[in-house]
Amino acid sequence: MSNVSERRTSRRFTMTLPLSVKTEGAAETALPGETRDVSFRGLYFMIDSALEAGAPIEFVLTLPKEITMAGDVHIRCYGQVIRVDDQEGRRGVAARIERYEFLPAGS
Numbered sequence: 001m002s003n004v005s006e007r008r009t010s011r012r013f014t015m016t017l018p019l020s021v022k023t024e025g026a027a028e029t030a031l032p033g034e035t036r037d038v039s040f041r042g043l044y045f046m047i048d049s050a051l052e053a054g055a056p057i058e059f060v061l062t063l064p065k066e067i068t069m070a071g072d073v074h075i076r077c078y079g080q081v082i083r084v085d086d087q088e089g090r091r092g093v094a095a096r097i098e099r100y101e102f103l104p105a106g107s
Contacts, residue, residue: 010039015067019045021059033093035061042082042096051093055081059095060103074103 014037020030033047038061051057057080063073077100085092 010041012037012039017064018062019047019059021045021047021049021051021057023051023058024056030060033059036092040097042079042094044092044094046087046090046092048090050091051081051084053081053084057081057095071105076101076103 015035017035017038019033019035021033022030031047031049033045036044036046043061045059056078058076058078061075061077063075065071077097079095079097081093081095083094085094
């Protein structure tokens with residue numbers, strides 16, 4: 001039996017979505033990744049690059065037309081890395097979303 005308490009306060013949705021991540025000090029280079037699960041307060045994503053817990057990040061999620069029933073929707077999010085896990089050569093990253101904005105079509 002585990003004594004781990006559930007800290008999630010919002011429902012998570014398991015979905016693989018494309019993602020591009022920028023970190024402080026990484027200039028304008030966006031690192032590609034993909035989500036594993038998403039909620040309105042946070043997400044868990046896979047990435048090949050190293051990130052550190054506590055680091056501020058900016059990322060853009062793309063909701064495809066199959067989800068939106070219209071065109072692709074791009075959402076820019078600002079947040080913080082909460083945890084980084086090694087996942088067979090890749091990194092699994094849990095991040096908190098602090099704020100977000102919808103990007104205009106064509107961005």
